[in-house]
Amino acid sequence: MTQITDLGVAALRDGIRTGEFSAREVADAFIVRVSQARQLNAFIVETPEHAIAAAREADAARAAGETLKPLAGVPIGMKDLFCTKGVQTTAASHMLEGFKPEYESTVSQKLWDAGAGMLGKLNLDQFAMGSSNETSYFGNVISPWRRQDGGNAPLAPGGSSGGSSSAISARLCPAATGTDTGGSIRQPAAFTGIAGIKPTYGRCSRWGVVAFASSLDQAGPMARDVRDCAIMLEAMAGFDAKDATSLQLDVPKWEQGLNPDLRGKKVGIPKEYRVDAMPGEIEALWQQGIDWLKDAGAEIVEVSLPHTKYALPAYYIIAPAEASSNLARYDGVRYGMRELPEGANLQEMYAATRAAGFGPEVQRRILIGTYVLSAGFYDAYYTQAQKVRTLIARDFERAWLDCDLLLTPTAPSAAFALGEKSADPLAMYLNDVFTVPSSLAGIPAMSVPGGLDKDGLPLGLQIIGKPLDEQGVLNASLAIEQRAGFTARPGQWW
Amino acid sequence: MSEFRIKGATGEWEVVIGLEVHAQVTSNAKLFSGAATAFGAEPNTQVSLVDAAMPGMLPVPNRECIRQAVRTGMAIEAKINKGSRFDRKNYFYADLPQGYQISQLYHPLVGEGTIEIEVEGETKTIGVERIHVEQDAGKLMHDQHPTRSYVDLNRSGVALMEIVSKPDMRSPAEAGAYLSKLRSILRYVGSCDGNMDQGSMRADVNVSVRRPGEPFGTRTETKNVNSVRFVMQTVEIEALRQIDVIESGGTIVQETRLFDPDKGETRSMRSKEDAHDYRYFPDPDLLPLELDDAFLDECRASLPELPDAKRARYLSLGVTPYNAAVLTAEVEAARYFDALLEAGAKAPAAANWVTSELFGALNRLGRDIEDSPVSATQAAQLLGLVAEGTLSNTLAKQVFEIMLETGDDPAKIVEERGLKQTSDTGAIEAEIAKVLDANADKVAEYRSGKDKLFGFFVGQTMKAMAGKANPGVVNELLKKALDGG
Amino acid sequence: MSVDTATVKKVASLARIAITDADAERLAPELNNILGWIEQLGEVDTASVEPMTAVIPNKLRLRDDVVNDGDIREAVLANAPAGEHGFFTVPKVIE
Numbered sequence A: 001m002t003q004i005t006d007l008g009v010a011a012l013r014d015g016i017r018t019g020e021f022s023a024r025e026v027a028d029a030f031i032v033r034v035s036q037a038r039q040l041n042a043f044i045v046e047t048p049e050h051a052i053a054a055a056r057e058a059d060a061a062r063a064a065g066e067t068l069k070p071l072a073g074v075p076i077g078m079k080d081l082f083c084t085k086g087v088q089t090t091a092a093s094h095m096l097e098g099f100k101p102e103y104e105s106t107v108s109q110k111l112w113d114a115g116a117g118m119l120g121k122l123n124l125d126q127f128a129m130g131s132s133n134e135t136s137y138f139g140n141v142i143s144p145w146r147r148q149d150g151g152n153a154p155l156a157p158g159g160s161s162g163g164s165s166s167a168i169s170a171r172l173c174p175a176a177t178g179t180d181t182g183g184s185i186r187q188p189a190a191f192t193g194i195a196g197i198k199p200t201y202g203r204c205s206r207w208g209v210v211a212f213a214s215s216l217d218q219a220g221p222m223a224r225d226v227r228d229c230a231i232m233l234e235a236m237a238g239f240d241a242k243d244a245t246s247l248q249l250d251v252p253k254w255e256q257g258l259n260p261d262l263r264g265k266k267v268g269i270p271k272e273y274r275v276d277a278m279p280g281e282i283e284a285l286w287q288q289g290i291d292w293l294k295d296a297g298a299e300i301v302e303v304s305l306p307h308t309k310y311a312l313p314a315y316y317i318i319a320p321a322e323a324s325s326n327l328a329r330y331d332g333v334r335y336g337m338r339e340l341p342e343g344a345n346l347q348e349m350y351a352a353t354r355a356a357g358f359g360p361e362v363q364r365r366i367l368i369g370t371y372v373l374s375a376g377f378y379d380a381y382y383t384q385a386q387k388v389r390t391l392i393a394r395d396f397e398r399a400w401l402d403c404d405l406l407l408t409p410t411a412p413s414a415a416f417a418l419g420e421k422s423a424d425p426l427a428m429y430l431n432d433v434f435t436v437p438s439s440l441a442g443i444p445a446m447s448v449p450g451g452l453d454k455d456g457l458p459l460g461l462q463i464i465g466k467p468l469d470e471q472g473v474l475n476a477s478l479a480i481e482q483r484a485g486f487t488a489r490p491g492q493w494w
Numbered sequence B: 001m002s003e004f005r006i007k008g009a010t011g012e013w014e015v016v017i018g019l020e021v022h023a024q025v026t027s028n029a030k031l032f033s034g035a036a037t038a039f040g041a042e043p044n045t046q047v048s049l050v051d052a053a054m055p056g057m058l059p060v061p062n063r064e065c066i067r068q069a070v071r072t073g074m075a076i077e078a079k080i081n082k083g084s085r086f087d088r089k090n091y092f093y094a095d096l097p098q099g100y101q102i103s104q105l106y107h108p109l110v111g112e113g114t115i116e117i118e119v120e121g122e123t124k125t126i127g128v129e130r131i132h133v134e135q136d137a138g139k140l141m142h143d144q145h146p147t148r149s150y151v152d153l154n155r156s157g158v159a160l161m162e163i164v165s166k167p168d169m170r171s172p173a174e175a176g177a178y179l180s181k182l183r184s185i186l187r188y189v190g191s192c193d194g195n196m197d198q199g200s201m202r203a204d205v206n207v208s209v210r211r212p213g214e215p216f217g218t219r220t221e222t223k224n225v226n227s228v229r230f231v232m233q234t235v236e237i238e239a240l241r242q243i244d245v246i247e248s249g250g251t252i253v254q255e256t257r258l259f260d261p262d263k264g265e266t267r268s269m270r271s272k273e274d275a276h277d278y279r280y281f282p283d284p285d286l287l288p289l290e291l292d293d294a295f296l297d298e299c300r301a302s303l304p305e306l307p308d309a310k311r312a313r314y315l316s317l318g319v320t321p322y323n324a325a326v327l328t329a330e331v332e333a334a335r336y337f338d339a340l341l342e343a344g345a346k347a348p349a350a351a352n353w354v355t356s357e358l359f360g361a362l363n364r365l366g367r368d369i370e371d372s373p374v375s376a377t378q379a380a381q382l383l384g385l386v387a388e389g390t391l392s393n394t395l396a397k398q399v400f401e402i403m404l405e406t407g408d409d410p411a412k413i414v415e416e417r418g419l420k421q422t423s424d425t426g427a428i429e430a431e432i433a434k435v436l437d438a439n440a441d442k443v444a445e446y447r448s449g450k451d452k453l454f455g456f457f458v459g460q461t462m463k464a465m466a467g468k469a470n471p472g473v474v475n476e477l478l479k480k481a482l483d484g485g
Numbered sequence C: 001m002s003v004d005t006a007t008v009k010k011v012a013s014l015a016r017i018a019i020t021d022a023d024a025e026r027l028a029p030e031l032n033n034i035l036g037w038i039e040q041l042g043e044v045d046t047a048s049v050e051p052m053t054a055v056i057p058n059k060l061r062l063r064d065d066v067v068n069d070g071d072i073r074e075a076v077l078a079n080a081p082a083g084e085h086g087f088f089t090v091p092k093v094i095e
C-alpha cells in the first residue's frame, strides 16, 4: 500500500477532498517523517503546529460540507527566505538568527490562503547565494541521493533551494517553495530528481522575500511532478500592489491547461549550450529529450543564442552588485545580530556585525558587488553587464522567431559531493551556466527529471519559454515527464 | 547689477555660489510607503516596515510626490523628463535604514529651468540645473544618553525634491534672494510648505572664490543650512575663510562643511568624509518611471498663477511696485488680495489698505493672514463703503477696529453704531457756520493770506461732526464759505 | 585590473565588513580570479546597446497618496537588538 507521504500535491488534495484520508492524517504523516529525517538537515525550523492548524481547518471545512480551498490540508515546506509572521526567518544566515518577522510574505500568505499548511522553514544557501547548499550558517543540507558506487559520500542537493529539493525528494513534503535568481530552483531540482519552475519575472510577488538580486529574484514551486508544480504555481502567483515589479495579470489556470500534445510546437535546440567538457551522459540525455519531444509532436529546430557564454560573467556582476546594496540593511541596528566590540563606534559596529553575521560566500559577493559599483568601475562592469543582458534578452527574442520553446540540459553535471567544489568559487559558479541566461532575460524555465547517470544520480532537462508562457513550458515538461517515466527515488538511509 | 566684490589683502575676489535645496514635498504619505509625514509625531510611530527596511520590503512610489515635483518643474519652466529613473545612493549611517537612499542621479525627473530674482531693484536669472525626487533620512538624537544616539525613523522615506541651481549667484544677497524666491514659488505651487523651522527646506550651500574673470575655484559644500539669513551668512563667512586660506598660501579642499550660527563659523564635517563613493546604480526594485501626456496635462492645468505673473498683473491694475512686491511675496497675502479683488475691491486702494491697515493689525495681533479675523469678503465690503462715500478713511479705521474685535460685517457695525459718514450739506453748513463764528480771528487771518489755516477749519468741522462728515463735502463747503462767501 | 590587498581593504571598508590582514591576503587572489573571468565581458561590442532596465516590459505603477501604513511602533521595534523609549539606539555618533 502506498504511504501518504509518497503522494504528491494533487493526490493529497484529491484524497482529502474525497475523504480517502483526513487532512490531519496527512499532516501527521509528514510531521513524523520530517522529524525522522533530521540527518538531512533540510529544515532550519519545524512548524508542526502550523501544518496541523491548516489540516484542522481543512477537515472542519469538509465536515461542514464547504467547498475546499485549492490546497486545503496540503502540508508544504517553505524556503527560509520567505518571511513568515512570528516564525524565525533567517535566510540561513547567522545575521538573522532569531529574527521573527512581524509580517507574512505575499507568496506564503497566498499559500496559506489556498489552504496549505507549513511543515517548517527549509534550509538554503546563505542569502540564497550558492549552488550546493554549503553556505548555510545552519549547516549543509544533505541530498537523500547516494551514488551507487558503494561509497557513501554525502552529496549536494543543489542550491540555493537545497533544503526544498532535499525535502521533496526524501518525501518529507510533497512540495515546497523555492526562489530562483540564477538557477536556484532548477539546478537543485535537477540534482534531486524532482521538478521545479521559475516563472516569468513578476509573476510571483517579491514582497516579504529576503532579497538577493532584485532584478533576478523569482519565487517558484518545487514538487515531484509537473502537475504539482502547476497547482502550486497557481496558488503562489498573482499581482501584488506592494511589489512595483509585479505583473498586473490574471493567473492562468495552468493545471487545467496541462496538455502534453506538442503538435504544432517548435522546440529550439540552442547550439551554444553544447559547452566544452559536458559529460557524455548529459549530451545523451539531451538527445533523448529531443526524441521525446519529437514523439510528442514537436518540430525540432536548431537555434543560436550567440551571447550565451557571456551570461555567467554578466550575472556575476549584476547579482553581486544588487546584493551588495540589498544586504546593506543588515547593520545590527533594527533587527538581526549586533556585534559591538568594546569601545566601537557606529561604523565599527557595522563592520564587526557584518563580518560576524555574513558567511564567507556572502562576504565574497558583497565585496565583488561593491567593487564593480565603485567609482571608476561602474561603467566598465555594471553598465557593460546590463548591456550584455540586453543582448542576451535579444538572443531569446530572435530565437522566438524560429521556435516556441527551448530544450537544454538543466546543469552541466549531476550532483557532486559536498566539499567537492566549495574550495573553488568559480567552479561552483559555472554550475549555473544553463540556468542563468533565462534568469537574465526574466523568462519562464523549468527543470524536469530526465533520467539517471551511471552512478544512479538524477539528471534534469530544462524547458525555457517565452515571457508569460508558463503553460507552454509546463506542457513540454509534461511531455518529457510522461516519456521519461522517472520513478527512481533515493533509498531511505537516514 | 552692481558687482559684489570682497577686498582681500591681495586684491578683489568674486564669490561663486550654487545652492542645492532639499524641499519636503507636501504629501500625506511617504515617497515609497503608506506611512504618514506629519511633523512632530512620537518617535517611530510614522514608520512602516518599508521605512524600517525590514527584510523583503519593497518601495512603491507615491503618485502625488511625482506630481508635485513635476508641477514645481513646470513652475520654473523646466524641462520635464517623461522618462526618468530612481537610483540607489549607497552609504552607511544610522539614519539610513536601507543602507542606501533612493534618489535620482542619472535620469532626474526635471531638467533645466530658471528662476528670476531681484536684488536692489535689478533682476537676474538664475539657472536651475535639475530637480530630482528622493527619500529623506531619519533623525539621530545625541543628547538623550551619555553613550548612545537615539534613532527615530519618522522622517525616513519622506519625499524630498532636491532643487539644484547652477553656480550663477555672485553675492550673499543673490543667494538669499534666490532661496526666498524659490520658497515663494514652492508655496504658490503648493509642492512644499516652505517651513524652514521644521526642516521642510534646507540648503546645501556651494561656495568658491576666484579673481574676477578667472576660472572657478575649488568649492566647499556647507550642508543643511535652514534659513535665508543663515544662507547669506554662510556665503559671507565661507568666502572670507576661503580668501584667507588662499591669501595665506593655502589651498581649498573640496569638502563638506557645517555652519555653526552660534559661533558664526563653518567647519569641516568629519563624519561625512568617508562617504564619498556612493556606488549609484538604478534601483532594481523600481522600473523606469514613465509619465504620459494626460498626467502632464493635469499637472500643468493645476498650476496657479505664479509670483512673477501675479506681480505683473497687479502692476497693470495700478498697484504700486512696492505694494505689488509685498503682496506677492507670500502666497497667502496674494490669495487674500485676489479674494479682495474678486469681491469687487479696487486694486490700488485695496493694496494700500492690505499693506498698511491689515498688515499693521495682524502684526499687532500676532496673527497670520490666513487666519485674519477679518475675511477678504468683509474687507471688500469695508473698502466698498469707503469708495461709495459712506465711510471716511477715519471712520473706516474705526469700523475696522470693531470688525477685528467682533468679527461683524462692516455694514452691521455702521448701522448699529451710527458710524455712517454724512454728506448732508445742510448739517455740515450749519457746523461750518458755528466753527467760523467761534474762530473769527482765524477767519480774518486766513482771508488775509494765511492759506495754511484751511486745514484747521477742516479739522474743527470734522471734530464737530464727530468724524462722520464726508471730507470732500466739508472741503468744498468750507472753500465756499471762506473764499466765496 | 588586478586587485591588491590595499584595494580589498578599501572595498571591505566601503562595504562595512571588518577584515584582517590575513583575510585581505586570502581574498585578493580569489577576487582577482573571479574578476579576471568576469572581464571577458569587455570583448562584447555594446557600443549601440542600451543597458537593460526592465526584464519584462512593464510600467512603474504609482500609489495613491493615502496614509495606510505606519503606527506600528511595536512591530517596527520588535526585533531590535537595542532600543529604549521608542527609539532604536546605536553607539553615540559624533557629527
Ligand SMILES: [Mg+2]
Pocket (backbone or CB within 6 Å): B020, B204, B221
Ligand atoms: Mg548636496
Ligand SMILES: [Zn+2]
Pocket (backbone or CB within 6 Å): B022, B134, B162
Ligand atoms: Zn539630496
